[in-house]
Amino acid sequence: MSNNLTIALDIMGGDYGPRSSLPAAVEAVNLIDHLTLILCGNERQIRCELKKLDALTHPRILIEHCSEVVNNDDLPSSALRNKKDSSMRISLDLVKSGRAQACVTAGNTGALLAMAHYVLKMLPGVKRPALISTVPTQTPKPVYLLDLGANVTCDSEVLFQFAVMGAVVAEQAQNIDSAKVSLLNMGAEEIKGHESIKEAAKLLQCSEHINYIGYSEGNDIFSGKADVIVCDGFTGNVALKTCEGIAKLIVHKLTKALNKSLFNKFLALLLFPVLKKLYKRVNPDQYNGASLVGLRGIVVKSHGNASKKAFLAAIEEAVREVERQLPEKIRYKFEEIINKNA
């Protein structure tokens, strides 16, 4: 039933480079039998690692040699100008040329944004790309949060467009008709917050294309009242990283508390599987990766210190987005809105 699909991987990106990306790649082709992967990076290093994994001759693993690597401290502008043969850039070029239908990287986010924007270009009518990811809620369904850091500030029109893109992503992923969309603000009252948010609220209230349910505050993110929560990239980044920090803090405090007596240590041992699962759930960034939406191609960004499991999850996300034809769905939605308004 499923068509063959090809995904380009930036094998060199992230804190662990090939050590986490390559085992994830091998597991992905073993799990998904219609998936071909193009591994972008240092050929010698990739071959050496693939040999260890006994996957050197896998028919659905191809290697694209790249002589450069984008480092975590490379400035976006400099990476864009100078690293044209980097594993990150080549992964994007493969999507642009159509050889791959999506790409996955755990590399430098700033450089990725600059390169992806330059190489793939925006979908017609879309002003800015956004980073989107899910955050767990008290319901079985997660909530989609965007933007997570692609844009420091956003005007009301950009926030409106993020609402449209977020709704498409949530509706496709969760197979729902009309995603509930909310704007992140500092209070539920209409008078609070930045002017851009208040203006975006007016645009969303007037739009027949969006099921807008009003403002959310920071604590509402996890309540499940919305399917999509929209904010500027600065706010989204702080909110997501605050989640990461507090999850770490809770594990730290709990570990300390559970180490206080022999009885508590015994408890901790029994509790370990529950806590491990919980930590992963409340630490979304680390485990889900984020997608860059609004571009003419699919780009999934795994966390910089992604483990093999996290990188695999990012590959699987890319596969799902290809199957859902996400950029096309966003393009249709924008055409619909533009035509209606024309």
Place this chain on the structure above:
Amino acid sequence: MSNNLTIALDIMGGDYGPRSSLPAAVEAVNLIDHLTLILCGNERQIRCELKKLDALTHPRILIEHCSEVVNNDDLPSSALRNKKDSSMRISLDLVKSGRAQACVTAGNTGALLAMAHYVLKMLPGVKRPALISTVPTQTPKPVYLLDLGANVTCDSEVLFQFAVMGAVVAEQAQNIDSAKVSLLNMGAEEIKGHESIKEAAKLLQCSEHINYIGYSEGNDIFSGKADVIVCDGFTGNVALKTCEGIAKLIVHKLTKALNKSLFNKFLALLLFPVLKKLYKRVNPDQYNGASLVGLRGIVVKSHGNASKKAFLAAIEEAVREVERQLPEKIRYKFEEIINKNA
């Protein structure tokens, strides 16, 4: 050794009104023997409740009748104009007139900001007041976070001033010499974030009055690397409420996981005390309250749904701020900076 001190309480504010504020007041005078409280609110209601608590004739409990209450949905401008005999306004008036040395309220934050600013006025040289509170870290010391919602946007000078005020608060509270101050940003790199943050970083780097340690990201808040973290009120509000939301989510998920089997239920029972303590620790807003700094008087804001314990904690915080002469310390610091720069 300690001098008598008098604090005005807005008894009517918050979701529970007298039900949580009055028992807290009675406990406070019983705990702190040099403390006198002026209870501002509906005299009949207060007398009735005090009678139930067997504290109607307590020599250090005074009642100031107020005919109005600021509601949670009152607009700040309207509360300021129309509620001059409200329990919130009278509490502030008592500080202004010198009859009380501080006031505590769990009422409408927006109205409180407007009224406190109008009644008490800013300290010389201070441009804007800020809401400040502590957040737990992985070290035994908490970190002070400001602004938590008094100002939606802040220019670089305001952020610089918040750094100065935050440092004074942390140094006084933790008895340290030179508090480590950080700016909350979306990345550790110098090129990231709002212009106001980058400008504030330059001001702080150049200042001999502040021990500035660079940017923090959302996840760094809880690491303990800084004593004070500065941001605009929108960002601080989202970060603090995100903490509140994720703490609730974790309790929810853990409760669910621990309900899955009889064995897990047994575990939950054993774990309950550890978890309860942890929840309180990672849910700072709910338990600590926040202080309004930069004004010519001490104002402590308890959480809207403050329990008796939380309201008591807010009274104790007000007592400590009076003893530390916090507004005077901030005034000295600003004079020092202004004189040096003159």
